[in-house]
Amino acid sequence: MSEATESRVPASGAILGQAWPMLVAQLAFILNFTIDTAMAGRLSPVQLAGVALGTNLYVSIAIAMIGVLSALGPIAGHHFGAGRADHVGRDVHQAIWLAAFLSLPGCAALVWHDPWIRMAGPGADVAHVTSAYLAAAAFGLPGALGTRVFVTLNSALSRPQFTMAINLTALLLKIPLNALFIWGAGPVPALGGAGCAVATACQSWLTFALGLAVWRWHPYFKPFHHGAERRSALPQWQLQKDLLRIGVPAGLSTLFEVTSFTLMAVLIARLGPATLSGHQIVGNIAAILFMVPLSTGFAASALVAQALGARNPRRARALSVHALRLAGAGGLTLALLTWLAREPIIAAYTTDPQVAAAARRLIGLAAAFHTFDALQGVSVFVLRGYKVTLAPMLIYGVSLWGIGLGGGYWLAYRGLFSVPALGAVGLWTAALAGLSVAAVCLVSLTLYVSRRHIDADPPRLLAP
Numbered sequence: 001m002s003e004a005t006e007s008r009v010p011a012s013g014a015i016l017g018q019a020w021p022m023l024v025a026q027l028a029f030i031l032n033f034t035i036d037t038a039m040a041g042r043l044s045p046v047q048l049a050g051v052a053l054g055t056n057l058y059v060s061i062a063i064a065m066i067g068v069l070s071a072l073g074p075i076a077g078h079h080f081g082a083g084r085a086d087h088v089g090r091d092v093h094q095a096i097w098l099a100a101f102l103s104l105p106g107c108a109a110l111v112w113h114d115p116w117i118r119m120a121g122p123g124a125d126v127a128h129v130t131s132a133y134l135a136a137a138a139f140g141l142p143g144a145l146g147t148r149v150f151v152t153l154n155s156a157l158s159r160p161q162f163t164m165a166i167n168l169t170a171l172l173l174k175i176p177l178n179a180l181f182i183w184g185a186g187p188v189p190a191l192g193g194a195g196c197a198v199a200t201a202c203q204s205w206l207t208f209a210l211g212l213a214v215w216r217w218h219p220y221f222k223p224f225h226h227g228a229e230r231r232s233a234l235p236q237w238q239l240q241k242d243l244l245r246i247g248v249p250a251g252l253s254t255l256f257e258v259t260s261f262t263l264m265a266v267l268i269a270r271l272g273p274a275t276l277s278g279h280q281i282v283g284n285i286a287a288i289l290f291m292v293p294l295s296t297g298f299a300a301s302a303l304v305a306q307a308l309g310a311r312n313p314r315r316a317r318a319l320s321v322h323a324l325r326l327a328g329a330g331g332l333t334l335a336l337l338t339w340l341a342r343e344p345i346i347a348a349y350t351t352d353p354q355v356a357a358a359a360r361r362l363i364g365l366a367a368a369f370h371t372f373d374a375l376q377g378v379s380v381f382v383l384r385g386y387k388v389t390l391a392p393m394l395i396y397g398v399s400l401w402g403i404g405l406g407g408g409y410w411l412a413y414r415g416l417f418s419v420p421a422l423g424a425v426g427l428w429t430a431a432l433a434g435l436s437v438a439a440v441c442l443v444s445l446t447l448y449v450s451r452r453h454i455d456a457d458p459p460r461l462l463a464p
Contacts, residue, residue, distance in 0.1 A: 011315075011322040018299035022160040025151075026291040028167035030284075032174050032203065036196040037284050039178050041277070041350050047193040048355075049122065049273040050129020052280035054197065056262035057116050057130065058137045060255075061109045062144065063262075065102040067254025069095060069148045071247030073298075074305045074387050076156035081309025088157070089224040092215065094239045095149045098247075103142040110138035120266040126273060132194035140201025143208040150211030155298045156305065159220060166210045170203045177202055249389035253380060256396035260404045260434065261286075264427045267409060275424050278358025281349045282428075286366045286373070289334050293327050293374035297381025304385030313453040320382045320450040324375065324443060331374030335367040342367075358424065365428040372432070372439040379442035386449050395441045404434030 033055060040051040072095040079087040109116075113134040117127050154162045180188055181195030191198060215221050261283065268279045300323035307316040338345070342363045346356050380392045410416065411426030422429065 011318040012326065014303055015296060015299045015319065015323055015326060018155070018158055018160055018302065019295045021164040022155060022298045023291060023295035025160060025164040025167040026295055027288070028164070028171040030287050030291055031171055032200060034284055034288065035174050035178060036200075037280060038349060039175075039182060040193045040196060041281075041352075041355075043182070043192060045273040045277050045352060045355060046123075046125045047129055048280065048350075049126045049269070049276045051133060051193040051196055052265055052276055053117075053120055053122060053126060053269055054130040054133030054137070054193075055280075056265035056283075057113065057120070057134060058110065058197070060259045060262045060266075061116075062106055062141060063258040064251040064255035065099075065106050065145055066148050067251035068102060068244070068247035069099055069145060070152055070250050070254070070384065071095075071243045071245075071389075072149060073152045073156045073301055074246065074384050075242065076153060077302050077305025077385065078309035078387075080157055081306035082311075085223045088153075090236075091239060091243070092149065092153055092224070094236060094243060095152075096146060097235045098240060098243055099145040099149050100142065103145055106141050106145070107138045110134050110141060116266075120269040122269045122276075123273070126269070126276075129193045132191065133197045136191075136194055136197035136201055140197070140204035143201070143204035143206075146208040147204060147211055150208075150215060153215070154211075155302045157224075158302060158306070160298070162211075162214050162218070166207050166214070169210065170207050173203065173206070174199060246384075246387055246389055249393040250384060253389065253393040253396045256393065256400050257380075260396075260400035260431065263405060264408065264424075264431065267405075267412060267427060268424050271423055274352070274354040275358045277350070277352070277355040278360075279362060279424055281346065281355070281359040282362040282366045284349075285338065285345060285363065286370060289338065289370045290373055290377060292330050292334060293377040294381075296323055296326055296330070297378045299323075300378060301381040301385040304382055305387075308386065308453070313450075316385070317450040317454055320446055323378050323382055324446065327374045327378035328371075331371040334374075335371045338370070339364060339367045361425060362428050365425070365432055369428070369432050369435060372435045376435060376439040376442045379439070379446045382446050383442070383449060386453065388445075388449055391445055392442060395438055395445070399434045399438040399441070400431075402434070403437060404431045406430075407433065 036051055036055065037048065041048045072091060075091055076088045079085070079091070111134075113131060116134075117130055120130075122130065150166075151163050154160055177199035178196055181191050181198040182193070183195075184190030265276060265279060265283065268276050300319055303319050304316045307313070307319060342360070346359045346363065349359070350356055383389070383392055408427035408430035411422050411430050412424065413421050413426075
């Protein structure tokens with residue numbers, strides 16, 4: 001679709017048109033972890049707790065690298081909007097190299113994982129499962145980072161249906177792969193909960209191979225290969241610097257955002273397997289809900305970047321405002337539905353009465369959490385479309401780590417004034433407070449930045 005045609009499509013319609021295939025893609029991705037939770041939960045609370053802790057540590061280590069790679073999105077989107085197809089192909093090559101470079105420290109952190117497990121302080125049985133999980137996850141990390149390059153590219157070029165098809169293909173293999181590695185068959189030994197990580201690693205390499213094949217051979221992408229300099233297949237340090245200039249603050253923002261949530265599991269691990277398992281269930285529910293604003297954010301970020309590349313800041317402003325409206329309405333609706341359906345949702349995850357009780361104490365906070373999560377999530381993606389990443393990083397650091405994690409630890413283990421220590425409830429309460437502060441700040445910043453681009457001199461702010 002050309003920019004002229006795209007600009008005639010209502011902003012909400014344009015966002016939803018790109019958001020729904022990305023939503024399906026992201027739901028297919030997150031359902032892999034839902035399947036892990038459900039299948040490990042059928043083994044024992046110890047196995048589920050080990051998988052929960054392993055998943056959260058893996059995400060905590062990998063997520064900043066994934067955030068750095070998101071820099072390709074606004075860069076490719078601006079090039080696409082401006083009609084610079086050869087620049088897109090050049091930057092894809094550089095993003096693949098960057099993914100390879102980032103894999104080195106990521107794999108090292110997963111292989112030498114003892115400090116992370118000691119920090120969590122779980123029991124010996126849980127620690128054993130977590131250790132095996134992280135060792136297997138290291139094998140799949142390079143494939144996961146390579147996959148993220150093509151997820152970001154497909155969104156930036158308004159072709160999220162490619163990601164949707166690839167993720168659905170991988171999802172079809174998750175249950176049989178999990179069953180194979182969890183319970184074993186023939187020469188494959190039974191690995192218990194750690195088998196979930198082996199299955200995920202296999203999927204990561206499959207999705208990377210499929211993404212690379214689509215990029216290389218699908219007719220839609222042929223114009224992006226034409227004219228790209230042959231030497232762009234090798235690392236170019238100035239282009240790497242350009243990716244890192246946007247990507248490092250974006251990666252740290254993602255690190256603050258996700259680890260403020262995943263490190264809750266590390267702190268909750270000290271409260272016992274039942275409490276950790278209950279938190280994992282509620283956390284997985286929150287992650288599924290977040291796929292809706294995440295998909296909206298992907299779509300809005302791509303469209304905003306394309307509009308700015310085409311020097312149409314008014315279109316970018318309209319897209320930004322409509323994305324925020326969609327986030328607010330969708331967030332409230334899903335929060336209410338989650339609260340009303342809380343009992344059957346929890347029952348679908350576990351039959352253990354202690355785990356169910358722990359989840360029941362947290363799910364109301366998780367529903368409220370999602371309302372603010374939707375607003376802040378869409379805001380930060382829209383800001384990336386404007387190539388604004390430093391300010392969101394600072395906001396996240398103060399609100400999510402300072403108020404959320406710092407305040408959560410205090411409420412969980414020390415209490416406040418006459419209020420006794422609240423355990424997991426305290427961590428979720430502080431997380432909700434921190435996220436609400438982040439949402440207010442990021443929404444305000446989005447509205448300010450989008451207005452500034454209209455008022456400012458276009459050649460100075462929007463030149464390629």
